[in-house]
Amino acid sequence: MQKVLIVMGSDSDLPVMQDAAKVLDELKVPYEVRISSAHRAPQKTAQLAAGAAAAGFGAIIAGAGGAAHLAGVIAAETTLPVIAVPIKSGALAGLDALLAMVQMPSGIPVATVAINGAKNAGILAAQMLALADGELAGRLAAFKADMLAGVEAKDAKLQELGVAGYLADK
Numbered sequence: 001m002q003k004v005l006i007v008m009g010s011d012s013d014l015p016v017m018q019d020a021a022k023v024l025d026e027l028k029v030p031y032e033v034r035i036s037s038a039h040r041a042p043q044k045t046a047q048l049a050a051g052a053a054a055a056g057f058g059a060i061i062a063g064a065g066g067a068a069h070l071a072g073v074i075a076a077e078t079t080l081p082v083i084a085v086p087i088k089s090g091a092l093a094g095l096d097a098l099l100a101m102v103q104m105p106s107g108i109p110v111a112t113v114a115i116n117g118a119k120n121a122g123i124l125a126a127q128m129l130a131l132a133d134g135e136l137a138g139r140l141a142a143f144k145a146d147m148l149a150g151v152e153a154k155d156a157k158l159q160e161l162g163v164a165g166y167l168a169d170k
């Protein structure tokens with residue numbers, strides 16, 4: 001089975017980026033987590049990206065804050081799909097990272113999720129791998145079915161208790 005490579009610019013990104021790892025655990029998708037920086041470790045980052053396909057990775061998640069070039073630099077070095085996670089940090093609270101990631105120049109796309117959206121990045125990476133893995137596609141379908149069951153349970157409880165009763169019971 002192909003793996004997901006999770007890269008982040010700093011260990012300060014780990015509290016957010018762990019959400020990608022958690023959902024990949026839930027979906028039984030193998031992954032590796034690395035720290036590398038487009039600015040502080042440009043050669044290491046380029047090597048990680050260039051070697052990722054041969055190392056058995058099928059998708060890459062890149063999380064960074066500030067002037068976040070990590071996902072774009074990785075995408076420049078590989079044909080694997082790259083998912084960018086803008087990290088909320090610093091004076092602009094992630095808006096800087098979001099705009100840097102989403103405004104990639106033509107020809108080098110990255111799929112940017114929400115600020116701190118590491119969980120969705122993990123799900124999206126799993127969906128990419130599931131294109132060639134029917135068992136993983138089944139686990140993703142079950143994951144969606146669980147969400148639906150959760151909504152149905154909440155709605156049933158709301159119908160039973162009413163608004164005030166639901167909030168009192170929460």
Ligand code: RP5
Nearest residue numbers: 009010012064065066087089
């Ligand atoms: C970025 O700068 C990292 O991705 C991190 O979000 C931010 C701050 O890094 P540290 O100064 O905490 O190492 O490169």
